[in-house]
Amino acid sequence: MLKNIRECRSSLATVGVWSAIFISLFIGASAAYGADRSGQSVVNEVCAKCHRSGEKGAPIIGNPKAWAGRRDLGLSKLSRHALEGIRNMPAHGGDAGLGAIELERAITYMVNQSGGNWTEPVDKQAPSALRTGEQIVREKCGACHMTGADGAPRIGDRDAWVGRVSEGLDKVVASGIHGRGAMPARGGMASLSDAEMRAAVIYMFNASIAGQKKQ
Ligand code: HEC
Ligand code: HEC
Numbered sequence: 001m002l003k004n005i006r007e008c009r010s011s012l013a014t015v016g017v018w019s020a021i022f023i024s025l026f027i028g029a030s031a032a033y034g035a036d037r038s039g040q041s042v043v044n045e046v047c048a049k050c051h052r053s054g055e056k057g058a059p060i061i062g063n064p065k066a067w068a069g070r071r072d073l074g075l076s077k078l079s080r081h082a083l084e085g086i087r088n089m090p091a092h093g094g095d096a097g098l099g100a101i102e103l104e105r106a107i108t109y110m111v112n113q114s115g116g117n118w119t120e121p122v123d124k125q126a127p128s129a130l131r132t133g134e135q136i137v138r139e140k141c142g143a144c145h146m147t148g149a150d151g152a153p154r155i156g157d158r159d160a161w162v163g164r165v166s167e168g169l170d171k172v173v174a175s176g177i178h179g180r181g182a183m184p185a186r187g188g189m190a191s192l193s194d195a196e197m198r199a200a201v202i203y204m205f206n207a208s209i210a211g212q213k214k215q
Contacts, residue, residue: 038190039109039120042102051110056088066114068134071116076124078111105190119177120185122193131196133203141187141200150182153204159209173198 020163043051043061059066070078082103085091092098093106103204108118137145138157148154153161164172176197181186186192187200 013209035106038184038188039102039105039107040184042098042106043109046093046098047106050089057109058089059111059114061110067111067114067116071111071114075104075107075118075121078107080109096160097110120173120190124207131199133196133201134197136187136189136192136200137198137203140189144183145204152183153208154209155204159210161205166207169201171203176201202211 003210026041036159036186045150048061050056053061054066059070073081079100082093083091083100098106102119108116108120111118121131131139142155144152145155148157153164173194177186186197192200
């Protein structure tokens with residue numbers, strides 16, 4: 001597993017330099033983020049009104065029984081029902097501004113809060129392939145991983161990263177995708193692809209290793 005990382009490290013040899021100026025860059029870049037709404041935020045802002053209270057017979061978030069039969073319909077059918085509306089469920093959840101991908105993420109979030117284990121869909125139209133690990137970290141992950149908020153492994157903390165990655169890079173990337181403890185699924189970036197998650201993890205790992213090697 002560490003062999004993998006070593007291979008990647010050569011292409012990221014400049015990372016050590018970057019980590020030094022990273023803090024100043026990050027402060028300027030963080031404001032650029034915001035257009036991307038996660039399933040959780042759509043649910044809190046739009047769907048929760050009915051789906052937390054059970055108003056009009058809405059399946060309640062956190063009640064596996066209410067969701068089990070609906071979950072079996074699958075995401076494409078549920079999202080069609082949410083787009084078009086079904087019985088007392090209004091089209092688009094009552095918010096015409098919500099697109100299909102946002103509805104899908106919101107549904108996935110509700111299903112996962114209610115006994116399911118679905119992966120948040122990725123927006124294939126987003127220019128995701130263009131983002132490097134460094135960009136992603138600056139855009140989003142750094143908010144927690146620069147400071148170590150809530151126990152996030154801090155960028156520059158060699159031991160924290162070596163300890164986690166020694167369990168296997170794939171495992172660490174997978175827990176980044178699905179979320180773990182206070183770490184939100186896909187770091188809270190719903191449009192983040194699996195490959196981008198991997199790039200971001202490798203970036204943070206390398207920055208942490210490079211940052212302390214000089215001592
Ligand atoms: C005004 C209340 C209301 C709001 C707001 C609302 N829902 Fe619903 N929803 C319902 C009700 C009522 C049902 C149950 C419909 C039925 O099966 O009769 C339902 C059912 C559903 C179902 C299951 C459909 C099926 O085929 O069984 C999904 C999925 C769903 N809602 C998604 C959402 C999403 C996503 C949002 C937010 C973007 C949302 N809802 C907002 C009332 C609401
Ligand atoms: C809201 C804060 C927050 C954001 C944003 C965030 N993380 Fe995390 N992250 C955490 C916390 C807290 C942990 C420690 C979780 C634990 O081990 O209980 C963590 C742990 C991780 C781990 C280690 C997982 C493991 O199995 O040990 C990886 C990898 C990771 N984050 C990657 C990312 C990436 C990549 C991003 C950006 C796309 C990101 N994180 C954004 C808070 C965050």
